[in-house]
Amino acid sequence: MAIILFDDNAHHTLLPLTYTRPVADLRIGILTIAEKWAKYLNSDFSFYTRDYLQAKFPLTIQDDNIFINGSVCPDEAVVEVIKNLGSGQALRYKDILIAVKLKDIYADNFDPYGKYTDELIYNDELVVLTHPEDIFRKNDTELRKDFKLLTAGRKSAKLSSTNTIIGDDFFAEEGVRSECCSFSTLNGPIYLSSNTEVWEGTHIRGPFALCHHSQIKMGTKIYGATTIGPYCRIGGEVNNSVVWGYSSKGHEGYLGNAVIGEWCNLGADTNNSNLKNNYSEVKLWDYPTRSMRKTGLQFCGLIMADHAKCGINTMFNTGTVVGVSANVFGGGYPPNYVPDFGWGGADGFEEYGFDKMMETTARVIGRRPHRNFDDAEKAILTEVYKLTKPYRK
Missing domain, CATH: 3.90.550 (Spore Coat Polysaccharide Biosynthesis Protein SpsA; Chain A)
Structure with a gap:
């Protein structure tokens, strides 16, 4: 079957x-x-x-x-x-x-x-799942279901005694390394996959999942419901966010009510707002209608597609959508919609040169010895570049 x-x-x-x-x-x-x-x-x-x-x-x-x-x-x-x-x-x-x-x-x-x-x-x-925000909005439910699915009949590996674990819904696979950290499962389960590292002074509240070969840097603060995918490096403060894999938020800065794709990089001290100053409903850019769509949410931060990057001190407004392979930099707040293959910031965007983008992508993926920027990957980005051209006009 x-x-x-x-x-x-x-x-x-x-x-x-x-x-x-x-x-x-x-x-x-x-x-x-x-x-x-x-x-x-x-x-x-x-x-x-x-x-x-x-x-x-x-x-x-x-x-x-x-x-x-x-x-x-x-x-x-x-x-x-x-x-x-x-x-x-x-x-x-x-x-x-x-x-x-x-x-x-x-x-x-x-x-x-x-x-x-x-x-x-x-x-x-x-x-x-219907809209991008459903991923962080429903992540709590899915974290709890997956935790039960993956831990049934299994016994957690032991962590160093320098860590503090509060509650019972904690599971670590073999190969997890952690010292002098706190893990609270009072609000939800915590799952640490194989070959992950949680560096000293980190505090994590569940529900939370750290997927294989990812690292949490020193002094990081994470609140549920948050998922960090494989081969990521995360620092700063993170709340109710899903980072898919091969992406880095390695420094201080706040990420909340967000979805970050693969091969993304958030520069040092990047922050996103997840609540409007007037506490009103957040809207997100909607591709089918090419307009802003009401989300029904009061808390909604950043949606960032694969291969997108932002420079140091980037400030994302509440409810910002960043497209595939966009590159954001400079002072001030970029607009709430950054088009796919956009290059720029608050002062405006031009098109990210295709050849230049492909060279950068090859270098980024090439840093992972088990991943290859092959013809299938290149063909996907080539087609997405064509499909998204109308949004850059």
Whole structure:
């Protein structure tokens, strides 16, 4: 049985975060959505996504296939229903298709917006990602679910006695290094993955997850619900944020109610506001409508897509969206929407030269010996550069 995670309209409404990946490759909680489904179903997975992403995220069709909506986070209840679907039977939640089981002869014509003769309606609540802010907004729920999923039947490794652990919902994998730090699980669980480091004087309140090969620098203060993805280096003050992986916020500065993509770098003393001075509702730039969209949130900080960078002392206003491969620098507040491949700051933006951007990206990825800036990666950025050109006019 092949598990195929498909994109629907959420791929559009989650831009710019999904320009460079399928929806199911988004990290929320501890795992990506695809990794969650793989754990629950004990199966490998592939992706049904945009054509230009398919080389990096391939599609595999077998004799029997379950197509699952990549914007839906699994839980035990919905997984059980999906397991029991018959061939040709579909499962719908509100106005979206959750899953459909198809033989290979029908799988080639799969339509994520299609109607099926035999459809079941799922009435329980589900965690579904629709907009970028849903990632930090629903991260608390997913952190708790993933913690239970990953720690069931396992025993935590021991940390040095110089650390203080408050509460019981704490788990460290083998290879975690930490000295003279405090971990409080009174508000939620804490999960430290393998080969991570938490440097001296750090204070962490759960729920929190630190993914493999990441580092928390000395004196860092982290509040839940926060996830730091693999191969990151984090310092300063962080609150209710998700940093996906291979990104750095290595210095002082505040990051709150934020989502930071892969291969991003926040310069020293970068800060984002997450609350307007008049305490009013925060709006975010919306790609489908090319206008500001009401979020219904009072606290909403920074959304930064893959490969974006900002210089030292950058100040981001409440509800700022920074596009793919944007480079922000200079004094003052940049606008609330920084276009993909934008180069500049408060005084305005020009287009980041494509060749120059590609050279920088190759250098950044080249610093990781196990990662390669290959043809598939280059083709994705080339296509995203073309797709986003209208937003830079």
